[in-house]
Amino acid sequence: MDEAIAKRPTLGAWLSEYDAIEREYLDALAACGISFAERDAHVAAVDKLRHRLREAGARFLNGGASVSTGFLSSACAACVGDCGSRTFFISLRCNHDCYFCFNPNQADFEEFCVRDTPWRDDLDAFARTCSQVTHVGLTGGEPLLCRDEALAFFERAHALAPDAHLRLYTSGTGIDEAFCAAAVERGLSEIRFSVKLEDGEASVARTLADIELARRFDLDVMVEMPAVPGTLERMKRLLAELNERGVHGINLLEFCFPMRNWPEFERRGFQVKNPPFEVLYNYGYAGGLPIAGSEEACLALLEFALDEGLEMGVHYCSLENKNRDQVLQLNRAVALDPLLYELGDDCFYHASKVFDGDVAPVRRMLDGRGGSCLVEEDGRCLTFHPRWESDAAELGVAVARSWNVVEEHDDGPVVRELKLQVVDGTRLPW
Numbered sequence: 001m002d003e004a005i006a007k008r009p010t011l012g013a014w015l016s017e018y019d020a021i022e023r024e025y026l027d028a029l030a031a032c033g034i035s036f037a038e039r040d041a042h043v044a045a046v047d048k049l050r051h052r053l054r055e056a057g058a059r060f061l062n063g064g065a066s067v068s069t070g071f072l073s074s075a076c077a078a079c080v081g082d083c084g085s086r087t088f089f090i091s092l093r094c095n096h097d098c099y100f101c102f103n104p105n106q107a108d109f110e111e112f113c114v115r116d117t118p119w120r121d122d123l124d125a126f127a128r129t130c131s132q133v134t135h136v137g138l139t140g141g142e143p144l145l146c147r148d149e150a151l152a153f154f155e156r157a158h159a160l161a162p163d164a165h166l167r168l169y170t171s172g173t174g175i176d177e178a179f180c181a182a183a184v185e186r187g188l189s190e191i192r193f194s195v196k197l198e199d200g201e202a203s204v205a206r207t208l209a210d211i212e213l214a215r216r217f218d219l220d221v222m223v224e225m226p227a228v229p230g231t232l233e234r235m236k237r238l239l240a241e242l243n244e245r246g247v248h249g250i251n252l253l254e255f256c257f258p259m260r261n262w263p264e265f266e267r268r269g270f271q272v273k274n275p276p277f278e279v280l281y282n283y284g285y286a287g288g289l290p291i292a293g294s295e296e297a298c299l300a301l302l303e304f305a306l307d308e309g310l311e312m313g314v315h316y317c318s319l320e321n322k323n324r325d326q327v328l329q330l331n332r333a334v335a336l337d338p339l340l341y342e343l344g345d346d347c348f349y350h351a352s353k354v355f356d357g358d359v360a361p362v363r364r365m366l367d368g369r370g371g372s373c374l375v376e377e378d379g380r381c382l383t384f385h386p387r388w389e390s391d392a393a394e395l396g397v398a399v400a401r402s403w404n405v406v407e408e409h410d411d412g413p414v415v416r417e418l419k420l421q422v423v424d425g426t427r428l429p430w
């Protein structure tokens, strides 16, 4: 491969530039003391699990960033790409102090720990500007610390959008029958409990009791929690316990380092996945960086659910999945030339490229077959639609895949290439 790239100096220079950007990013994090797993250490195990899950009929969405089996909340299906879905919080106050909480990354965190958000105005504005409100979530902090406001929130949301799916995120604090009945009356459709394994078995038992209580109401009862490396066996037992209680599904989150509290992660032996992102970008989601081993645990739990025939749904929601909505919203706003780009199911705009001496033969091939292309860099780079990728590869050239996002700048939309990778299977004559 090195020899082939040496013969294509422009391709080599571009690949080096992307490598340098990633190295700089990782070095800056390492300089803060954050440690990374060995590069690509997760790939073989994850690929095997994904392969087995595909064979077993699991559902892959958003370019594989979401993997699920059985019941999938419509709120999860709407999470990427549905402009009618929004999650609000009344305040960020919480009675827990999870070392992995990313709320301190939210804008105005301190202020919203002591003062409520203007949620009525925010909700009204959303309903006014959104053509069809489909899903409204209430998260926190812990929303049940202000249960009257939480009920008022659902009442208002239901009045504004009577058909919208309303859901609540809670650790269960203080939940009781009166609250559930009042919330259902106000249109609540789903409760998602977080189970705090790190708080010990007594805490888990309390949450299971809260879940049993919620199951008595006309609600979808879900659990949403990160899969922390090292907890796989306890998580399997938890899935069985939830299944016994008739829980509709569990949303397994990729466990993340929220860019704070690294010593807490370090003393538990955690490392950041390397590389942390398939496509490096300044994502807006506050979750942070994925912890190595969490993805494998999530996928292993999906496999466990299938093997055991659990009735409840299991959904792995990766950090990539959280980031995909941002990418899709950006890319949907501007339609790029469909003869050159395709909007991939991973939400990025994809194009294919060849460089240097490969430009002429691929251009001839495209001209002969009626394919479009764009010549750049004084003739040293040719961009074309990925549908021609295998035809180009047949010519023995080095085809590279390009991942892009369209950013809105002051002077108009700008296509920003984020990643370039020589396509596997390119038949290079070296």
Ligand code: SF4
Binding pocket: 094, 095, 096, 097, 098, 100, 101, 102, 103, 140, 141, 142, 171, 194
């Ligand atoms: S329960 Fe949730 S909001 Fe509260 S500290 Fe833990 S992660 Fe943060």
